[in-house]
Amino acid sequence: MRRVLAVLSSLLLVGGLLTSPASAATAAAYTNPVVWQDFADGDIIRVGDAYYYSASTMHYSPGAPILRSYNLVDWEYAGHSVPRLDFGSGAYDLNGGRAYVKGIWASTLNHRPSNGTYYWIGCVEFNRTYVYTASAVDGTWSKRSQINNCYYDAGLLIDTNDTMYVAYGNGTISVAQLSADGLGQVRAQQVFQTPSSVGTLEGARFYKRNGYYYIWLTRPANGQYVLRSTSPWGPYEMRQVLLNMPGPISGGGVPHQGGLVQTQNGDWYYMAFVDAYPGGRVPALAPITWTGDWPAVQTVNGGWGVSYPKPNIQTSRTVAPMTGPDTFTTSGLGHRWEWNHNPDTGRFATGNGLRLQTATVTGDLYNARNTLTHRIQGPSSTATIELDYSQMANGDRSGLAMLRDQSAWIGVKRDNGVHRVVMTNGLTMNGSWQTTGTGTEAASATISGGRVWLRVNADIRPGSGRQARFSYSTNGTTFSSLGPAFTLNNAWQFFMGYRYGIFNYATQALGGAVTVRRFDLTTP
Known part of the structure; x- marks a missing residue:
């Protein structure tokens, strides 16, 4: 969430990327940004045939909006995880104070199949973390617990054994294991320290694939890195995913942060955001490929494509327009x-x-x-x-x-x-x-x-x-x-x-x- 002032000035491509000649000429293509509205710090999940994207809202209420899609390209407003900014301060009510640029920062959304419950987890004002749950994203969300530890820029993993883990931190990356109900903390420990040569890493997202645990991390506002381990507790190896990659919006920044999602057919996509002020930070979508169990962004002419072939998702379901x-x-x-x-x-x-x-x-x-x-x-x-x-x-x-x-x-x-x-x-x-x-x-x-x-x-x-x-x-x-x-x-x-x-x-x-x-x- 923090910014480094100089990072948007360079558009030099750094190596280590997999380039593919994805064609923009095909009729079955989509154009970035897939949503040209302000939805930053996104977390993205798939539940059945539906995709959900959660974002930051700071001082706006209700908070933590959720978008829904059935093809990863067309999106609609679907809900909010935080019905009211009920954080114990009149400032959020404009009563005796103000909460501009406080409130809902980068947070995490996931679905737990074992109990059919959606979980939203986010740290507020750097000192406490709240857990909200619902049985449907467009249903009633309830504040369930407060954890007296700041899961800064949290990413929630629900492991194959149903254990819930949260990766979080700025520079120092930690992992917490949650209690069986997902409402409390059992254990937390540091698992990685960002090298000084990289700078700051944050915006954690947590995944498991082919027996590996991955913590997906952003270098604000121009890079993306990934950590990999065979245990949620590490040790973790680090790889650079992108740095100073040319983005898909003329005049905009480098795509970064966001998260990964796997389609029904096994394909992977990365939904990041692009700094595009004065309008805000807008979501862009690119395919991900895996080589040796490491992820890489599929690029077009050395950058994040303005256009890619549409995801191979067969659906007749449609969404409501956002205008x-x-x-x-x-x-x-x-x-x-x-x-x-x-x-x-x-x-x-x-x-x-x-x-x-x-x-x-x-x-x-x-x-x-x-x-x-x-x-x-x-x-x-x-x-x-x-x-x-x-x-x-x-x-x-x-x-x-x-x-x-x-x-x-x-x-x-x-x-x-x-x-x-x-x-x-x-x-x-x-x-x-x-x-x-x-x-x-x-x-x-x-x-x-x-x-x-x-x-x-x-x-x-x-x-x-x-x-x-x-x-x-x-x-x-x-x-x-x-x-x-x-x-x-x-x-x-x-x-x-x-x-x-x-x-x-x-x-x-x-x-x-x-x-x-x-x-x-x-x-x-």
Whole structure:
């Protein structure tokens, strides 16, 4: 999870890779990234004919999202392993503190066939590890235990004898054996020390194949290594898998971290992520081959392929699109949505649109509760909300944001009984994630009638100078630009990429409300 500032500057290929002339010309091919949304630090598993991918979410709630696929290429939102960031601190509720860039870091997901249970394990704030379980990824997840040891960047192995092991650590790599129920620790010991010539290794994933135990490790943010032993406790040999490998996204980083998965026919794939800021870290897929029981990435022209032949997986099962509309007609929010920190559940409702009552009196969007976020689809996409603002109170602010540590928004302000549509920029945080700017109104127009359509178009291709543009409509058809283009911050330190954020907060007193009738995410 940590970053090394200089590692993204070099794109020199280091030896030790197996190169294959995989053709991008075949019709049965897929293109990387397989998901152009922010899903970092992935763990990937197969259960029957379904593939599941778990990711980091930091301060967003619910946390630890799960994607599902039946062919490793097409994915859908499937669930969250952590229903609420219930870690004993009001900071996760934006109550007496804030938890930006804390919360859900690299964690692990696996399925235990003997009891039909999914396990999610993750360390929070470097000092304790939580275990959550469920009988289905899209079912009800429950916090089951707290282990007073930090399994930093954990990888969970369920051995062939049903024993559960966790590999973890940064530089110093350790293995823990869990209790029979998987909820406690029986034993833990160091099994490997990263050589100083390599630097830092972390992001552990733990596998067993042909009698060997493998700990899959990343060198952030430009390398991948693997350890191998005949015992979970070592001793382990180390091999380099990739270093400074050219990636599949123009301007993006080196694919790294993530995990390995075996298909029903025995083929192996590596699903890594690519640093692609300002949009975040996005998953890419490549085949793995084995030589002498050591894994190697199948490359294209010396790099991670932009395209590969589709996995040989025969399935008629399909997945729901990760873009498109939501009219909030169901009794709860879909898995595509995550709140900025834990929500005040008594101040929002779905079923007849998304009703957001003001939940915070503040002048700072970063302190406002119940800001609902959606990942941005790359390389560019447009988000539009239909907002009923007829029940706003004086001093309320509601709208659609480009949300990160440098933010801007388009929305409605009600002051002295008058409604204006406003574009605001200059919302900023410092490196400690404290607010340094609450925003400056850059443009506005008076509106009436109680309904407005707000739109943001975002270009999140990797690199500097990418922009978002804001516009509005009073009829849902004709849109007018408002304010200057907003230049996106492409630094990595906030970890999470930009998101679309729907918000409603008060600056004077609680009591107002808005209803979002529709959200739509479209691509060119």
